[in-house]
Each structure stands twice: as structure tokens, then as C-alpha cells.
Amino acid sequence: MPTAGERKALGFLVAIAVSGASVRLWRSHLPPPAASVAALDRQLARVDSAQRAPKRPKKGKAAAPAAQAPVFPVDVDRATAAELDALPGIGPALAARIIAYRDSVGSFGSLDALCEVRGVGPAMSRRLSPLVTFSAPSRPVSGACDGGSKPSRNSRKPRAAGTA
Numbered sequence: 001m002p003t004a005g006e007r008k009a010l011g012f013l014v015a016i017a018v019s020g021a022s023v024r025l026w027r028s029h030l031p032p033p034a035a036s037v038a039a040l041d042r043q044l045a046r047v048d049s050a051q052r053a054p055k056r057p058k059k060g061k062a063a064a065p066a067a068q069a070p071v072f073p074v075d076v077d078r079a080t081a082a083e084l085d086a087l088p089g090i091g092p093a094l095a096a097r098i099i100a101y102r103d104s105v106g107s108f109g110s111l112d113a114l115c116e117v118r119g120v121g122p123a124m125s126r127r128l129s130p131l132v133t134f135s136a137p138s139r140p141v142s143g144a145c146d147g148g149s150k151p152s153r154n155s156r157k158p159r160a161a162g163t164a
Helices: 004-028 034-052 081-085 092-105 122-131
Strands: none
Touching: 081 092
């Protein structure tokens, strides 16, 4: 059996618990303060905007650059790799080859000079014609776009008579 002191302590703890519960019940029926409502609304807006935001790449993966609408015509003599990559039929590898060729030989100046880059042929030249421009003066070219200097992949050298 509990002693008189223990009964008093137990009664005190019960009284504290009952009074705490009644205060919580009373406060639950009161409207929340305006500052709390405003803070909760700001927090919900942040959560909603975070859910609508594009997902970040996982750690260790490079983030893709933000896609921007290309501005046409593209000046091939001054274009960056990203601007060249935005052109139809030109990927990152061909854009890098175009820039490397431009850096080693000089500005193109014309669509025929662009055709000297490996991977740019007559068909691509026709496709790019309305989308590109050249700011440098034209330079002499070998006529790669008209089929003059680039041999086709399937062409064979003529065999000498009598060889197998």
C-alpha cells in the first residue's frame, strides 16, 4: 500500500496531467494567431515550389545545361559549341570538330569552307544554309560541298589491268 506521501505525490501528478489536458482542449478551440497562419502559409508555398522545381541530378552526375532557344542565324565563324550543337544534325562531337577546325585553319567565311570539316557534307550544307551565317571574308576552298574533293566511302580505286 502506498504511503500518505506517495498518495499526495500521485494526486499532484494526476492534477497536473488533468489541468494540462484541459488547457490543451481549451486552446484547440481558439483561432490560431495571425503570425502563425502567415508563417505556415509561407512554409507551404516553399514546399509547393520545391515540389514543382526540376529535380537536381544525383551526386557525381553533371547537370545538363539549361536549354535555351537557339537564335538563328548562327554565326559559324564565332559560335560556341553550345550554339553549334543547337543546329539540326550537329551534335557535341561535330560541334567540337568544327571549332577545332576553325581554330587551326581560321574562320570559314562560307558554307563551302564549312564542308571541309569531316562530317559536314552537301546534304548537311543544304540543311544548314538558312540557319547559319559567316562574319569572316570568304577564303579559297577545295569545293568539298559540290563533291569535288571528298571521295565517297564506297568508291574504290580502279585496279590495274591483269591484277586480281
